[in-house]
Amino acid sequence: MKSRPTRVVSVGVLTCALVLTGCSKDTTGSPPSVSRATATTSTGSTSDAAGAPMEAEGDEVRGRSGGFTVVPPEGWAEATDKADGVANIDLVLLSSRKVGAFANNLVVTVVDGDPSVLGDELAKGRQQLGAAGRVVSSAPDKSVSGSTAVGFTTAFEQQGIQVVARSYGVARGGRIYLLTLSSSQADAAHAMAEFDELLSTWAWT
Secondary structure, X not given: OOOOOOOOOOHHHHHHHHHOOOOOOOOOOOOOOOXXXXXXXXXXXXXXXXXXXXXXXXXXXXXXXXXXXXXXXXXXXXXXXXXXXXXXXXXXXXXXXXXXXXXXXXXXXXXXXXXXXXXXXXXXXXXXXXXXXXXXXXXXXXXXXXXXXXXEEEEEEEOOEEEEXXXXXXEEOOEEEEEEEEXXXXXXXXXXXXXXXXXXXXXXX
């Protein structure tokens, strides 16, 4: 009998997504775009918007669970190592540019779970975030390589920056994947376009 996941959606996971961006008050400009390199390249590492080392952008990256691959949008790169120690972390992708002092990022976590619990856990997550003072609203369903992802949007302020996060849950192969896209509210539309581009490359393995 499979154990029920305690929280697929949690304030901790969403807060992690924001910390990973290395947000700061510096809005003087964006770093230059990163040229694309193959995922297996061992050279050509770059830095993220906060100046910390990060893996070179690749044509395809794989989640730590081995359950999927994606191709990051132009200017994005894998930064999963930034989340070492975070429970259930599977993949972190981070943009090399900032808008409104905030770099767009995607955090993917994965837990074992039955699809029947997904809606209940998302509802708990919405309630939890609302209780924490965040504005919670519905988000349209997304298709993730043939699987339907359902979710919601939260808006709030962090360190003086207006942030919007979209959280989607999708069940596949006995696992529940949580995808959290975070951006400044000023770049919300562009971030969603990049997210749709990324999802168009998502492949289950």
